Amino acid sequence: MTPTPDTLSQSGDRGFLDPAVAAPGLFGWIFSTDHKRIGLLYLYSVTAFFIVGVLLGLLIRLELIAPGETIVGAQTYNALFTLHGVVMIFLFIIPGIPGAFGNLVLPIQIGAGDVAFPRLNLLSWWLYAVGALLALGSLFSGGGPPDTGWTFYVPFSVQTTTNVSLAVFAVFLIGFSSILTGLNFITTIHRLRAPGMGWGRLPLFIWSLYSTAWVQILATPILGITLVIVLLERLLGTGLFDPARGGDPIMFQHLFWIYSHPAVYIMVLPAMGVVSDIIPVFSRKPAFGYWAIAFSGIAIAAAGSLVWGHHMFTSGMSDMAVLVFSLLTFIVAIPSAVKVFNWVATLYKGAISLDPPMLFALTFVFLFAVGGLSGLILGSAGTDVHVHDTHFVVGHFHYVMFGGTGMAFFAAMHYWLPKFYGRMYNKRIATFAWALMFVGFNVLYFTMKLVGLKGMPRRYYDYVSEFHTLNLISTVGSWVLGLGLLILFVNLFRGLMRGEPAGPNPWGGASLEWTVPSPPPVENFPEPPRVTHGPYDFREAGIL
Amino acid sequence: MSETPHRDDLGARFGMWLFLFTELLLFGGLFILYAVYLARHPEAFARAGKELSLPFGTVNTVVLLTSSLLVALSVSALQRGSRRLCLWLLAGTILSAALFMVNKYFEWSAKIHHGIYPGSPEMAGRETGEGVFFSLYYVTTGLHGVHVVVGALLLGWVFVLVKNGRVDSGNHVLLENAALYWHLVDLIWIFIFPLYYLIL
Numbered sequence: 208m209t210p211t212p213d214t215l216s217q218s219g220d221r222g223f224l225d226p227a228v229a230a231p232g233l234f235g236w237i238f239s240t241d242h243k244r245i246g247l248l249y250l251y252s253v254t255a256f257f258i259v260g261v262l263l264g265l266l267i268r269l270e271l272i273a274p275g276e277t278i279v280g281a282q283t284y285n286a287l288f289t290l291h292g293v294v295m296i297f298l299f300i301i302p303g304i305p306g307a308f309g310n311l312v313l314p315i316q317i318g319a320g321d322v323a324f325p326r327l328n329l330l331s332w333w334l335y336a337v338g339a340l341l342a343l344g345s346l347f348s349g350g351g352p353p354d355t356g357w358t359f360y361v362p363f364s365v366q367t368t369t370n371v372s373l374a375v376f377a378v379f380l381i382g383f384s385s386i387l388t389g390l391n392f393i394t395t396i397h398r399l400r401a402p403g404m405g406w407g408r409l410p411l412f413i414w415s416l417y418s419t420a421w422v423q424i425l426a427t428p429i430l431g432i433t434l435v436i437v438l439l440e441r442l443l444g445t446g447l448f449d450p451a452r453g454g455d456p457i458m459f460q461h462l463f464w465i466y467s468h469p470a471v472y473i474m475v476l477p478a479m480g481v482v483s484d485i486i487p488v489f490s491r492k493p494a495f496g497y498w499a500i501a502f503s504g505i506a507i508a509a510a511g512s513l514v515w516g517h518h519m520f521t522s523g524m525s526d527m528a529v530l531v532f533s534l535l536t537f538i539v540a541i542p543s544a545v546k547v548f549n550w551v552a553t554l555y556k557g558a559i560s561l562d563p564p565m566l567f568a569l570t571f572v573f574l575f576a577v578g579g580l581s582g583l584i585l586g587s588a589g590t591d592v593h594v595h596d597t598h599f600v601v602g603h604f605h606y607v608m609f610g611g612t613g614m615a616f617f618a619a620m621h622y623w624l625p626k627f628y629g630r631m632y633n634k635r636i637a638t639f640a641w642a643l644m645f646v647g648f649n650v651l652y653f654t655m656k657l658v659g660l661k662g663m664p665r666r667y668y669d670y671v672s673e674f675h676t677l678n679l680i681s682t683v684g685s686w687v688l689g690l691g692l693l694i695l696f697v698n699l700f701r702g703l704m705r706g707e708p709a710g711p712n713p714w715g716g717a718s719l720e721w722t723v724p725s726p727p728p729v730e731n732f733p734e735p736p737r738v739t740h741g742p743y744d745f746r747e748a749g750i751l
Numbered sequence: 752m753s754e755t756p757h758r759d760d761l762g763a764r765f766g767m768w769l770f771l772f773t774e775l776l777l778f779g780g781l782f783i784l785y786a787v788y789l790a791r792h793p794e795a796f797a798r799a800g801k802e803l804s805l806p807f808g809t810v811n812t813v814v815l816l817t818s819s820l821l822v823a824l825s826v827s828a829l830q831r832g833s834r835r836l837c838l839w840l841l842a843g844t845i846l847s848a849a850l851f852m853v854n855k856y857f858e859w860s861a862k863i864h865h866g867i868y869p870g871s872p873e874m875a876g877r878e879t880g881e882g883v884f885f886s887l888y889y890v891t892t893g894l895h896g897v898h899v900v901v902g903a904l905l906l907g908w909v910f911v912l913v914k915n916g917r918v919d920s921g922n923h924v925l926l927e928n929a930a931l932y933w934h935l936v937d938l939i940w941i942f943i944f945p946l947y948y949l950i951l
Contacts, residue, residue, distance in 0.1 A: 428773045
């Protein structure tokens with residue numbers, strides 16, 4: 208890597224953000240094939256839907272603040288948690304980090320000018336956008352908002368008169384978008400690495416996107432066909448999941464989870480990649496166990512594809528199947544723990560600076576560990592039968608999804624966005640927002656686990672009065688978390704619009720994206736870079 | 752936006768192969784259902800399978816295999832610089848696709864005419880296993896039919912590009928990828944045909 212060309216980072220240089228480099232107005236964005244503009248499109252859309260999901264979640268918590276009907280009735284409550292799930296999973300977490308930060312960072316980190324198929328990349332965003340609009344449209348058309356939960360379980364999803372068909376079709380489109388993104392990333396990583404960028408010099412974020420992309424390609428088609436069959440069941444009455452006509456609803460559950468469990472890793476692997484990239488930079492040490500972290504991602508992707516049955520322990524599988532799925536589930540914990548230990552070992556004797564990206568990354572490690580360990584309680588069949596379909600499950604997956612992927616998303620925002628806007632946010636306010644969120648998060652979701660252990664089932668708008676205190680505490684936690692999020696977004700927005708110039712390398716990173724100006728120019732690199740050292744070789748990069 | 756667009760034929764083929772894997776997995780879900788329901792209702796499947804028309808299935812198999820040969824030849828023709836021959840062979844492939852769909856239309860119509868379709872009074876009177884068989888038959892061959900149409904449209908588009916010289920002997924990866932897609936359509940049929948028409 209050549210030394211940073213300071214000449215390119217003159218103030219006033221807007222790089223790819225300059226309106227002059229694209230078609231005027233909105234068209235310069237929605238028809239741009241520049242990976243950075245597409246990445247920002249994704250960022251804006253997933254953030255918008257995240258806020259929608261948060262508002263729905265706050266309403267759910269508000270309903271549960273006291274027993275009985277507080278603000279909404281049963282049917283509205285069902286629609287609320289269905290939409291919260293569909294919006295958060297299909298519109299935020301799955302496309303979130305790969306769509307926004309994968310697109311923004313991936314080509315620059317490997318020294319390429321763009322992804323392998325820029326137009327296909329734009330198509331991915333369009334499919335996502337149309338799918339998202341249709342999903343929202345399902346609220347206001349047909350028989351009313353879907354009330355099946357995000358899992359669309361048959362037979363209810365086939366029988367309900369609410370607008371499941373449109374929602375299912377929307378998810379199908381979004382799945383297609385996810386497949387095309389995965390295909391694009393794999394090809395890009397294989398074909399467009401700069402000279403000298405060997406596999407051992409790929410930043411760990413790239414490795415995580417690589418394993419994620421394979422899961423996207425191999426698992427999502429199964430969701431596609433499952434949703435197509437649900438649509439045909441509803442429209443033509445094919446009866447493939449209807450026991451009265453020779454079908455089997457359990458087959459739906461199998462096919463659904465063959466995708467939807469690996470999808471959990473589509474959500475969390477990129478988050479692990481973000482954390483693996485951030486921790487070395489803020490510890491001023493090369494990543495400990497580079498290959499262990501890289502390959503444990505592949506191992507998670509592989510083993511995670513074989514554990515879908517642990518969602519169905521109470522569905523009526525044979526004891527043998529339960530045993531095998533339980534064992535495989537425990538095996539997935541091994542590569543996950545390998546990552547956690549390697550992150551901790553990277554921190555060991557490092558010169559740690561607790562800037563906001565690092566705070567969120569460390570929060571990921573802590574909350575993911577709590578969530579992951581509670582996952583083992585669910586993975587062992589005996590205890591699962593006790594807590595199945597209780598708030599314990601809800602608490603568990605919010606720890607890994609929100610505490611894991613959500614926090615990593617915020618880490619990525621605080622880490623990379625100064626690069627793409629060229630401006631820095633207020634770090635003290637960001638730290639304050641982080642503290643509020645950390646407290647609010649644990650109050651909100653840990654009490655959920657407790658009330659779940661006491662036996663409170665999920666997906667009911669009402670509960671017995673014994674659960675009142677814990678639910679009240681949990682709802683108060685949701686307000687603290689919500690306030691923290693508000694401060695976080697306002698602070699980021701103000702900083703990225705009007706903050707101090709960030710400079711090309713605000714954090715002292717050694718990977719390629721920190722060698723180009725902030726914001727990067729349209730073509731990323733004036734001439735193809737030659738890579739001479741690894742992504743965490745701070746000494747060779749001249750930073751230490 | 753740049754004056755010389757980046758070109759990577761190997762990358763384009765690589766991407767196409769990845770996409771073909773996703774298509775295989777899409778049909779994979781239906782083959783899983785076939786396997787499970789065959790194990791549950793072996794006798795009903797055997798009875799129902801014998802009602803499918805072997806002549807129709809065989810003709811369509813021959814048509815598709817021939818079309819696959821034609822499209823492979825069209826790629827070779829273009830590589831050797833013979834654009835006219837390539838266009839004729841492509842036209843033959845698209846014609847075969849049309850022939851396949853016409854055949855399929857008559858086959859489905861005959862079935863529907865006999866009251867064999869999901870939710871019909873005829874099916875209500877039969878064993879549930881036969882109902883599942885025919886539902887799977889319609890969904891699988893229907894989805895395959897959609898792929899035949901998409902493949903034919905794709906080949907038609909490439910036909911136009913070859914005709915006006917945008918795809919030629921020096922730049923034919925688009926034709927190769929369209930041909931790969933067409934081979935996939937053929938390949939899936941190679942599995943559907945024995946499973947539904949022959950082994951039961």
